[in-house]
Amino acid sequence: MSQASLQVEHLTLRRNGVAVLDDVSLHLPAGQTLALIGESGAGKSTLAYAAMGLVRPPEVQLQGRLMVGDVDVVTAPERVLRPLRGVRMGMIFQDASAALNPCFSVLSHLSEPLQRHRGLSKAACKARAIELLASVGIADPVSRLQAYPHELSGGMQQRVMIAMALACEPQLLIADEPTSALDVTIQAQIMALLLDRVRALGASAIFVLHDLALATQVADRVAVMYAGQIVEEGPAAEVLNHPRHPYTQGLRASAIEFDAERLQPIAGVVPPLSAMPGGCRFAPRCALASARCSAEKPELAAHDTVRVACWNL
Amino acid sequence: MKPDTQPLALPVSTARTAPTGSNAPTAHQALPLFSLLDVEKSFPVDGGRRQLRALDGIRLTLQAGESLALVGESGSGKSTLVRVMLGLESATNGRVLYGANEPASFSAAQHRRFAREVAYIYQDARGSLNPRMSVAEVLAEPVRLHALRDEGEIPARVDELLAMVGLPTDVRHKFPSELSGGQVRRVAVARALACEPKVIVADESVAGLDVSVQAQLLNLLRDLQRDHGLAMVFVTHDLGVAAYLCERVAVMYLGRIVETGPTREVLQAPLHPYTQALMNAFPRFDAPLSVSLQGEIPSASNLPKGCRFRSRCVFASEECQQTDPAQMSYSALRQVACLTPLTPLAAVVPA
Numbered sequence: 260m261s262q263a264s265l266q267v268e269h270l271t272l273r274r275n276g277v278a279v280l281d282d283v284s285l286h287l288p289a290g291q292t293l294a295l296i297g298e299s300g301a302g303k304s305t306l307a308y309a310a311m312g313l314v315r316p317p318e319v320q321l322q323g324r325l326m327v328g329d330v331d332v333v334t335a336p337e338r339v340l341r342p343l344r345g346v347r348m349g350m351i352f353q354d355a356s357a358a359l360n361p362c363f364s365v366l367s368h369l370s371e372p373l374q375r376h377r378g379l380s381k382a383a384c385k386a387r388a389i390e391l392l393a394s395v396g397i398a399d400p401v402s403r404l405q406a407y408p409h410e411l412s413g414g415m416q417q418r419v420m421i422a423m424a425l426a427c428e429p430q431l432l433i434a435d436e437p438t439s440a441l442d443v444t445i446q447a448q449i450m451a452l453l454l455d456r457v458r459a460l461g462a463s464a465i466f467v468l469h470d471l472a473l474a475t476q477v478a479d480r481v482a483v484m485y486a487g488q489i490v491e492e493g494p495a496a497e498v499l500n501h502p503r504h505p506y507t508q509g510l511r512a513s514a515i516e517f518d519a520e521r522l523q524p525i526a527g528v529v530p531p532l533s534a535m536p537g538g539c540r541f542a543p544r545c546a547l548a549s550a551r552c553s554a555e556k557p558e559l560a561a562h563d564t565v566r567v568a569c570w571n572l
Numbered sequence: 573m574k575p576d577t578q579p580l581a582l583p584v585s586t587a588r589t590a591p592t593g594s595n596a597p598t599a600h601q602a603l604p605l606f607s608l609l610d611v612e613k614s615f616p617v618d619g620g621r622r623q624l625r626a627l628d629g630i631r632l633t634l635q636a637g638e639s640l641a642l643v644g645e646s647g648s649g650k651s652t653l654v655r656v657m658l659g660l661e662s663a664t665n666g667r668v669l670y671g672a673n674e675p676a677s678f679s680a681a682q683h684r685r686f687a688r689e690v691a692y693i694y695q696d697a698r699g700s701l702n703p704r705m706s707v708a709e710v711l712a713e714p715v716r717l718h719a720l721r722d723e724g725e726i727p728a729r730v731d732e733l734l735a736m737v738g739l740p741t742d743v744r745h746k747f748p749s750e751l752s753g754g755q756v757r758r759v760a761v762a763r764a765l766a767c768e769p770k771v772i773v774a775d776e777s778v779a780g781l782d783v784s785v786q787a788q789l790l791n792l793l794r795d796l797q798r799d800h801g802l803a804m805v806f807v808t809h810d811l812g813v814a815a816y817l818c819e820r821v822a823v824m825y826l827g828r829i830v831e832t833g834p835t836r837e838v839l840q841a842p843l844h845p846y847t848q849a850l851m852n853a854f855p856r857f858d859a860p861l862s863v864s865l866q867g868e869i870p871s872a873s874n875l876p877k878g879c880r881f882r883s884r885c886v887f888a889s890e891e892c893q894q895t896d897p898a899q900m901s902y903s904a905l906r907q908v909a910c911l912t913p914l915t916p917l918a919a920v921v922p923a
Contacts, residue, residue, distance in 0.1 A: 298782040299753070413646070414868055439780065442645040442809050444865040447853040451863045469782060472855035500857060513787035515812040516857070517839055522787035522816070528752070 264289040264463055265310060265431060270323035270333070272302075272309060277532045279305050279319070281487040284559070287480070289430075292457065292464040294478035294495060296471060296510070300529050301484035303467045307433050310465065311350050312340040327431055345372045349424035351434040351453075355416035359408040365392070365419055366404040372426040391422040396452055414445040418452070425456055432457055432464040439469065450477050471514045475499045483507045486529055486540040493565030503567045505545045539570065547571045603671055604633040605771055605803055606657055612665035613652055613827075617873050624873040626652040628827040630666070631899065636770065639797050639804040641814035641835065643850065644824035647869045650807045651695075653824070654773055657805070658692060688718045691764035693774040697757045701748040707734075707759055708744040714767040733762040737792060754785035761792065771803040772796075778813060790816055811854050815839055823847045826880045827872055829899065833906030843908040845885050879911065887912060 265287040272280040280302045287293045295303040308314045309325060312332045325332045327348055330339065344350075352358040359368060369388040373379045379387060385404065392400030395418040408416055417437065424432060434453065438446035454477060457464045468474045474481050474495060481495040483506065491504040502508045509525035527544040530536060538555050542548040551570050559566040613627040626649050634640055642650045655661045656668055659675035667674060670686060678686060694700035701710055711730045715721050721729050731741050737758040748756055757777060764772050774793070778786045794817055797804045806817050814821050815835050822832040823846060831844040842848045852864035865884050870876060879897050882888040891911055899909045 298784060412868055443811070443853040443855075444645055444850065445868065446855075447861055447863045448866075450861060470855055471783065472857045473861070475857050476855055476859075476861040510783055513783040514857075515783075515787070515790070515810075515816055517812060517815050517851075517854070519812070519816055522791055524787035524791065525784040528754075 264291075264328070265293075265465070266324070266326040267306075267310075268324040268326075270306075270309070270321070270325050272305060272314065272322075273320040274318070278535075279487055279532060280309070282323075283487075283489055285482055285489065285492065287463055287465070289463055290461055291479040292454070292466065292477065294466045294468050294474035294481045295484060296468055296474050296481060297484035298510075298529055300486070300532070302487040303484050304435050306484070307350075307435050307465055307467050310431070311344060311348055311433055313350075342376065345424075345429065346376050346427045347429055348431040348433060349427070349429035351417075351420055351424050351432070351437050353436040354440060355413065355420045356408065356440075358420055359416055361408055363407070364404065365406050365408075365411075368419060368423055369426060372423060376427050387426070388422075391426055392419075394425070394456065395419075395422045396448070397422075413441055414449065417441065417445075417449050421449070421453060421456065425460070428460050428462075430460070430462045432462055433467075434464065435467045436469065437466065438473075446473070453477075471499055471510060472516070483510070486535060487532065488540060488568065489559060489566075490541065490569070491565060491567045492559065497563075497565055503562060503565060503572060504541075504569050505547055505571070506541045509544075539568075602635075604635050605670065606632070606634040607669040608632040608653075608657070608666070609669070610666040611653075611656060611663045611668055613649075613656055613661060614664045622873050624871075625827050625875060626872055627656065627663075628875075629899075630827075630829060632822060632829065632832075634771070634803055634805065637801040637803055638820060639806065639818040641818035641821045642805065642807045642824060643809065643811055643814050643821055645809060645850075645869050647826070647872065648824040649827040649872070650824055651775060652827075654692075654775060654805065654807055658690065658773065659686070684718070688714075688767045689770045691767055691769035691772050693760050693764050693772060693777050695775040695777070695779070697760040697777070698748055698753070700760060701756065701763075703748055706745055706747055707739075707751075710748075710759060711744075711762055711766050714763065718767050720766075720768060729766075733766055736765060736796070737762040738788070752785075753781060754789065757781070757789055758792070761789075761796075765796070769802065771805065773805045773807075775807045776809070777806070779808070779810070793817060811839065811850055823850065826869060826875065828880065828909060829907075830881065830910065831906075831908045833902075837906060841914075843902055843906065843913040844881075844910050845887050845914060846881050848914060849884075881910075 267283055267285040270280055270283045271278055283306060295306060297303055305314060310327060310332065321333045330343060366385065366388055369391055370384040373384045373387055388404060389400045392403055397403055397418055437453065438449050441449060466478060478495040480493065481498045482489050482492040485506050491498055491507045498507060499511065502511050512523035513525060525544055536543055539552040539557050542552040557568045557570050559568045562572055608630050611627055611630040614623040614625050617624045630653060642653060644650055656663050662676055675686060708730050711733050712726050715726055715729055730744060734741055734744060739755060739758050778789050796802060808814055818835055821835040821838050822829045823844065825846050831838060831847045838847060839851065842851060849864040852862045855861060867884055870883060876883050878893040878895055882892040895911060897909045897911045899907050901907050
């Protein structure tokens with residue numbers, strides 16, 4: 260189990276010469292869940308895709324180490340990675356209706372990983388598919404096997420995708436915005452299901468989320484990303500309820516709650532990756548920014564249980 | 573992008589007359605903007621053998637300057653209700669009134685006036701903008717169409733509209749593809765303001781945005797609504813957004829309004845178990861995530877007998893299987909359609 264945790268060391272990912280991920284370091288202990296949060300363009304999804312080995316040279320240039328268990332995804336060739344995807348790590352995509360193939364039935368979707376990785380017979384695939392559908396809370400799984408994606412609701416499609424990702428019992432589950440297309444009621448069901456399944460497998464999970472309150476409740480740890488860098492990382496409740504980095508504080512003040520008086524959005528916008536400021540990348544939007552912030556890049560430093568990259572602490 | 577709105581040049585006479593003919597009761601300032609009287613909307617399915625009842629007995633009014641949130645899961649009929657209000661669908665039964673008239677019987681002039689006074693912000697803001705029109709052209713079109721300014725004043729009006737929604741004037745020559753998601757939505761809001769409306773109808777206009785951009789847009793909409801006396805109908809599945817933007821909320825389930833009242837009161841002590849369940853599903857910083865509702869919303873083409881929420885209701889009794897609860901008044905401002913509504917006391921105890 261310990262081999263499935265994620266260990267990222269000084270990972271830099273460049274696309275067309277632009278650093279989409281800049282010197283990212285992160286450690287996810289086995290059996291824990293991590294939420295990646297931050298605005299669009301922060302690199303959350305890129306980091307998640309990189310961990311699956313889905314963004315690779317020559318499309319991008321990678322430096323540093325990205326260990327999933329004992330395999331370094333940065334250097335491992337495709338023939339090593341292919342048998343791992345779906346087996347050691349499973350992926351749940353944001354838009355289930357786009358991720359499922361409209362021409363294939365639920366049974367075909369679930370059989371594919373079972374045949375490829377486990378070599379199961381057709382009959383065994385079917386039996387396992389029924390088990391999997393039941394495990395993700397689909398009532399009457401037998402009758403759903405022959406359904407096509409368009410015959411399922413958004414929540415059902417998401418459940419099928421979870422069943423696919425879990426088919427070979429991965430030790431690391433990566434979910435990119437798994438509930439952003441769903442109603443809050445279904446979101447609660449799907450997140451509870453994901454956590455339940457991850458715990459049942461003793462697996463680790465990475466959730467890319469944009470809902471801060473949701474992250475507080477579903478993740479053990481959270482990493483806040485801004486413009487390709489991690490700016491704050493630590494236990495979820497500590498980071499989100501007592502944010503130390505001005506960016507995390509800004510996100511928190513923007514988040515809606517029932518008794519919100521007035522939301523305080525962060526001023527300005529994320530600068531384009533091709534024109535990143537030197538020093539702290541958040542400095543142009545930060546109320547606390549000083550001359551040092553624009554000149555020197557702050558490194559992640561420990562503050563109690565949390566790591567924060569800010570000169571003003 | 574400043575979240576603060578600039579002083580804006582909207583005519584703020586909320587008591588303008590309803591868009592009626594010459595025999596209109598112009599003195600009736602309290603006449604609601606919209607009145608929906610037992611509105612039903614059915615769609616034929618299975619080649620007409622069955623009916624999908626998207627709306628069933630909707631009773632609702634919208635006063636000038638009022639903000640109303642329509643809340644519920646996908647499939648509850650929120651968007652159909654909005655389409656019926658806008659006259660994009662005709663009601664199968666019941667009456668929709670704008671002022672004193674039915675949109676179906678509008679004259680051409682009344683129609684034009686309705687189109688100016690009721691602005692719609694589409695869910696897919698980018699898809700609602702013509703990709704070949706610059707921002708300036710998008711904003712000038714309604715001004716020109718409704719002859720709200722002389723031709724020479726239009727460029728200044730475009731700049732004014734951009735300032736209202738907190739966009740820099742240099743976006744006027746950009747095309748939608750050159751704008752970010754947040755900017756595109758601001759343009760959609762500016763276009764809605766361009767025709768100087770009385771009512772803004774917005775369908776999930778802040779969904780899928782980053783929290784910071786969403787907060788900017790929510791502040792903008794709230795300020796526009798409050799400072800300029802605009803009425804607003806806001807469709808959302810997010811109770812937090814409803815609470816932030818709207819004074820009044822109507823919670824919908826399977827084509828019915830199951831609870832309505834002042835947002836603050838409803839959220840403090842919900843009466844309908846569905847409202848309570850929606851609230852509990854809303855992620856909180858200070859309480860664990862709760863799976864408050866099992867299963868999914870049933871199909872509107874096969875409505876359950878009795879209360880339509882009973883299949884998912886933890887309080888459902890024998891009686892709920894038999895009796896379809898009618899909308900009942902709980903107080904002057906609050907109505908609920910439930911045989912055994914949660915009392916305010918029971919509401920603080922988690923279900």
